[in-house]
Amino acid sequence: MNADQALELALALLQVTAFVAGPVLVASLLAGVGIGVVQAATQVNEASISFITKAVAITLVLVTLGPMLASHALSYTRATLLSIEHVVH
Secondary structure, three states: OOHHHHHHHHHHHHHHHHHHHHHHHHHHHHHHHHHHHHHHHHOOOOHHHHHHHHHHHHHHHHHHHHHHHHHHHHHHHHHHHHOHHHHHO
16 A cells, blocks of 8 residues: 555545534534524523534434435445455555
């Protein structure tokens, strides 16, 4: 294995990580900002409202996109495990 192949593996790992974690993080961010704006406008500062809203948003994203994200992570894992013989050899 040369340096270019190692960089390709590292880049693929980062891409898969961003692809899998991105939608969950974006949903949490949007829910947090939205609730923060509403709480600032209404002056209701209750931490449980923000937590529950983020939990619901993350759950919805995982229910709707979960199979696609899991299949993407699984295909990357399979490809990586199948390439072990090329890395070690």
